Amino acid sequence: xxxxxxxxxxxxxxxxxxxxxxxxxxxxxxxxxxxxxxxxxxxxxxxxxxxxxxxxxxxxxxxxxxxxxxxxxxxxxxxxxxxxxxxxxxxxxxxxxxxxxxxxxxxxxxxxxxxxxxxxxxxxxxxxxxxxxxxxxxxxxxxxxxxxxxxxxxxxxxxxxxxx
Amino acid sequence: xxxxxxxxxxxxxxxxxxxxxxxxxxxxxxxxxxxxxxxxxxxxxxxxxxxxxxxxxxxxxxxxxxxxxxxxxxxxxxxxxxxxxxxxxxxxxxxxxxxx
Amino acid sequence: xxxxxxxxxxxxxxxxxxxxxxxxxxxxxxxxxxxxxxxxxxxxxxxxxxxxxxxxxxxxxxxxxxxxxxxxxxxxxxxxxxxxxxxxxxxxxxxxxxxxxxxxxxxxxxxxxxxxxxxxxxxxxxxxxxxxxxxxxxxxxxxxxxxxxxxxxxxxxxxxxxxxxxxxxxxxxxxxxxxxxxxxxxxxxxxxxxxxxxxxxxxxxxxxxxxxxxxxxxxxxxxxxxxxxxxxxxxxxxxxxxxxxxxxxxxxxxxxxxxxxxxxxxxxxxxxxxxxxxxxxxxxxxxxxxxxxxxxxxxxxxxxxxxxxxxxxxxxxxxxxxxxxxxxxxxxxxxxxxxxxxxxxxxxxxxxxxxxxxxxxxxxxxxxxxxxxxxxxxxxxxxxxxxxxxxxxxxxxxxxxxxxxxxxxxxxxxxxxxxxxxxxxxxxxxxxxxxxxxxxxxxxxxxxxxxxxxxxxxxxxxxxxxxxxxxxxxxxxxxxxxxxxxxxxxxxxxxxxxxxxxxxxxxxxxxxxxxxxxxxxxxxxxxxxxxxxxxxxxxxxxxxxxxxxxxxxxxxxxxxxxxxxxxxxxxxxxxxxxxxxxxxxxxxxxxxxxxxxxxxxxxxxxxxxxxxxxxxxxxxxxxxxxxxxxxxxxxxxxxxxxxx
Numbered sequence: 019x020x021x022x023x024x025x026x027x028x029x030x031x032x033x034x035x036x037x038x039x040x041x042x043x044x045x046x047x048x049x050x051x052x053x054x055x056x057x058x059x060x061x062x063x064x065x066x067x068x069x070x071x072x073x074x075x076x077x078x079x080x081x082x083x084x085x086x087x088x089x090x091x092x093x094x095x096x097x098x099x100x101x102x103x104x105x106x107x108x109x110x111x112x113x114x115x116x117x118x119x120x121x122x123x124x125x126x127x128x129x130x131x132x133x134x135x136x137x138x139x140x141x142x143x144x145x146x147x148x149x150x151x152x153x154x155x156x157x158x159x160x161x162x163x164x165x166x167x168x169x170x171x172x173x174x175x176x177x178x179x180x181x182x
Numbered sequence: 183x184x185x186x187x188x189x190x191x192x193x194x195x196x197x198x199x200x201x202x203x204x205x206x207x208x209x210x211x212x213x214x215x216x217x218x219x220x221x222x223x224x225x226x227x228x229x230x231x232x233x234x235x236x237x238x239x240x241x242x243x244x245x246x247x248x249x250x251x252x253x254x255x256x257x258x259x260x261x262x263x264x265x266x267x268x269x270x271x272x273x274x275x276x277x278x279x280x281x282x
Numbered sequence: 283x284x285x286x287x288x289x290x291x292x293x294x295x296x297x298x299x300x301x302x303x304x305x306x307x308x309x310x311x312x313x314x315x316x317x318x319x320x321x322x323x324x325x326x327x328x329x330x331x332x333x334x335x336x337x338x339x340x341x342x343x344x345x346x347x348x349x350x351x352x353x354x355x356x357x358x359x360x361x362x363x364x365x366x367x368x369x370x371x372x373x374x375x376x377x378x379x380x381x382x383x384x385x386x387x388x389x390x391x392x393x394x395x396x397x398x399x400x401x402x403x404x405x406x407x408x409x410x411x412x413x414x415x416x417x418x419x420x421x422x423x424x425x426x427x428x429x430x431x432x433x434x435x436x437x438x439x440x441x442x443x444x445x446x447x448x449x450x451x452x453x454x455x456x457x458x459x460x461x462x463x464x465x466x467x468x469x470x471x472x473x474x475x476x477x478x479x480x481x482x483x484x485x486x487x488x489x490x491x492x493x494x495x496x497x498x499x500x501x502x503x504x505x506x507x508x509x510x511x512x513x514x515x516x517x518x519x520x521x522x523x524x525x526x527x528x529x530x531x532x533x534x535x536x537x538x539x540x541x542x543x544x545x546x547x548x549x550x551x552x553x554x555x556x557x558x559x560x561x562x563x564x565x566x567x568x569x570x571x572x573x574x575x576x577x578x579x580x581x582x583x584x585x586x587x588x589x590x591x592x593x594x595x596x597x598x599x600x601x602x603x604x605x606x607x608x609x610x611x612x613x614x615x616x617x618x619x620x621x622x623x624x625x626x627x628x629x630x631x632x633x634x635x636x637x638x639x640x641x642x643x644x645x646x647x648x649x650x651x652x653x654x655x656x657x658x659x660x661x662x663x664x665x666x667x668x669x670x671x672x673x674x675x676x677x678x679x680x681x682x683x684x685x686x687x688x689x690x691x692x693x694x695x696x697x698x699x700x701x702x703x704x705x706x707x708x709x710x711x712x713x714x715x716x717x718x719x720x721x722x723x724x725x726x727x728x729x730x731x732x733x734x735x736x737x738x739x740x741x742x743x744x745x746x747x748x749x750x751x752x753x754x755x756x757x758x759x760x761x762x763x764x765x766x767x768x769x770x771x772x773x774x775x776x777x778x779x780x781x782x783x784x785x786x787x788x789x790x791x792x793x794x795x796x797x798x799x800x801x802x803x804x805x806x807x808x809x810x811x812x813x814x815x816x817x818x819x820x821x822x823x824x825x826x827x828x829x830x831x832x833x834x835x836x837x838x839x840x841x842x843x844x845x846x847x848x849x850x851x852x853x854x855x856x857x858x859x860x861x862x863x864x865x866x867x868x869x870x871x872x873x874x875x876x877x878x879x880x881x882x883x884x885x886x887x888x889x890x891x892x893x894x895x896x897x898x899x900x901x902x903x904x905x906x907x908x909x910x911x912x913x914x915x916x917x918x919x920x921x922x923x924x925x926x
Contacts, residue, residue: 063226072229084255094263111912123194126190126191143241151238151242205912279902
């Protein structure tokens with residue numbers, strides 16, 4: 019195995035393990051924590067792939083804010099007493115998903131890589147490059163995203179309000 | 183240089199795991215977390231292609247995906263809180279009212 | 283056979299002949315109550331009288347072998363198949379018109395008196411006018427389908443009138459019986475119509491018009507013609523009460539006597555004969571059917587005549603007599619003597635109507651009594667009724683120079699000369715003539731002569747009928763004598779009748795026998811008629827106990843057989859009605875609820891079951907839906923990947 023591949027495989031292996039832990043842990047808090055780890059690993063992947071800005075954002079927003087929110091809610095609802103049962107659908111779902119996975123893998127294996135990756139400039143993936151795209155080509159989605167966030171906040175507050 | 187296919191296969195595996203989680207778990211919060219896992223697998227794919235095509239657009243998309251994921255997680259959790267207040271349960275099989 | 287070569291002349295007057303009675307009938311339906319019983323009756327009589335006047339006028343206008351036509355509108359138009367509601371008057375129709383409206387008019391007037399005490403008198407006249415309308419449609423139709431409309435219509439009116447006194451269940455049953463038995467005949471008729479249309483249509487001719495049919499009759503194969511005529515004859519046996527479908531006519535006596543006179547003697551029952559005459563060109567081409575018709579006609583004549591001699595109800599005797607006389611008419615048709623058959627229709631209308639109305643007069647006088655064993659000696663009480671009845675009885679027996687003599691002898695002579703078994707047919711007809719004379723004079727003697735055997739309180743109220751009833755009797759009696767003079771044989775003063783119908787039916791005398799044979803046959807017939815009258819006189823004239831002796835002797839069983847009309851109704855009931863009802867019951871109580879309903883309900887139940895199974899798909903559980911989602915996505919993916 020070529021040296022550049024070793025970090026990849028290690029990280030990949032860890033990512034898969036943590037994903038499985040997210041899905042198959044009985045305790046919700048353990049699941050949440052596994053997800054945090056997975057997100058962290060993905061951020062590492064991002065950085066490896068010359069997207070440092072996005073990687074940092076991943077840690078900040080995803081692992082930092084969203085997961086914290088998840089943990090808040092878990093603690094609020096105190097689901098320790100909540101068990102789960104297994105039904106017939108467990109099998110249907112698993113089989114279907116595995117088929118999906120199989121298909122996707124088959125597709126991906128057959129994919130031809132693009133001819134020559136463009137030369138990665140030093141600035142590739144840097145905040146400057148990201149900001150340049152964001153505020154020129156994608157300014158409209160950017161503004162809409164901000165409104166979206168506002169709406170989400172208001173909505174969440176309304177939904178979770180205790181009824182008087 | 184790690185070949186493209188490796189990344190893509192990894193992403194597919196993580197995505198599949200997320201799908202399994204959505205379909206199997208009987209806890210709404212875990213379902214939501216599995217959805218986040220799926221989103222992240224997709225994000226990984228985008229970044230990979232951004233790298234291999236040399237275009238920033240992949241990263242911009244990921245940016246937006248993150249924003250939307252945040253909004254969606256927030257609203258989803260609010261709904262879960264509301265449901266929990268009502269039904270004292272987080273089991274989706276206990277919420278089968280919209281049927282025949 | 284002479285083809286109809288005349289081209290019809292349009293005459294708008296024709297439509298009024300049936301329309302006036304129809305309008306009167308409808309008017310009486312809505313306003314009869316306001317007019318009152320008498321008013322409604324008078325209106326009805328005036329309507330038929332007007333019809334008669336127009337018919338007379340049309341007849342006067344009609345040249346020999348001419349045809350008038352009046353087309354109302356096109357009823358059916360389907361591709362090249364066209365049926366028009368259109369009236370046509372030629373010599374044959376003119377005769378029928380005069381009979382229907384003329385005799386009908388007299389009977390309407392008679393009914394004014396007979397039904398005067400009846401609550402439903404207005405309804406009676408509504409039905410009677412309606413009947414006249416349908417009968418006129420029947421005889422004036424210019425195509426087979428319109429004729430059939432009239433055919434069905436008179437059947438309907440017959441049913442309505444037989445069951446006129448509907449509060450008595452037996453009357454309703456009789457009406458039902460008439461209708462159902464007629465229906466069986468009508469089924470044959472309908473099949474014949476279908477066959478004609480399809481057979482001719484197969485060769486490109488789509489028509490039911492009589493003149494067109496006559497033109498194209500050569501296109502039909504002999505086998506098909508035989509089948510068609512056979513089916514038509516089935517219809518005729520129903521309507522004209524021949525074997526095997528005659529059983530309704532005696533029961534039809536449950537209706538008021540004017541109805542029996544008009545419908546079941548003079549007009550409706552002759553519709554079968556008219557139909558055969560109208561389609562003579564078809565029947566002439568089917569020798570097998572013709573010999574069957576002749577055989578059945580002769581057999582019916584004898585059969586019914588033999589039943590008549592043992593009946594005790596005054597109207598039943600006349601009913602069986604009608605069946606018997608109709609047998610004569612069909613005998614004539616069967617040997618190809620169509621004009622003779624129509625001639626007998628003509629004369630029979632007079633004397634049979636006279637007999638029935640006379641019987642009605644007797645019944646009216648006795649306050650409803652119909653059993654002849656309770657009558658007798660009415661000659662002194664009801665002189666006018668007696669004399670008209672005598673004249674009519676003499677006419678039907680075939681005494682010389684009465685109408686019945688000329689028409690019956692003509693038929694017998696034509697039958698004798700028939701190449702196939704002519705003499706046998708003649709012999710049956712000859713013997714029946716003797717039976718006819720016997721039962722008619724038996725009736726006459728039982729009712730009018732000897733001692734009055736009625737109950738005391740009935741006797742006290744015997745009264746002659748009012749003029750409104752006796753005048754029609756007198757007119758009909760005169761007709762019973764003189765109407766026949768139109769058709770005298772050649773050795774007397776010749777037949778106006780035959781000459782008039784030569785064009786239409788062709789001369790039927792090519793193979794007739796010699797004059798001496800004709801005269802000797804006539805004398806032989808006279809002999810048996812005289813014998814019959816004599817026997818009746820001997821048996822019933824002076825209260826001789828012969829009838830009792832006869833009926834208790836060897837004839838005891840025979841008497842019972844005849845009295846019970848050969849148990850025909852009972853046989854029909856056992857062999858036909860019972861199995862049929864059993865099958866119907868099975869179908870209604872077993873097959874319909876279990877099999878048919880079961881199948882339908884079964885389909886519904888299985889639909890419900892399947893839907894119940896499929897309901898499970900909508901479980902309300904989001905995760906189940908997501909699995910479905912995923913399955914669909916997989917399918918799409920597989921498809922697109924497979925395409926590559």
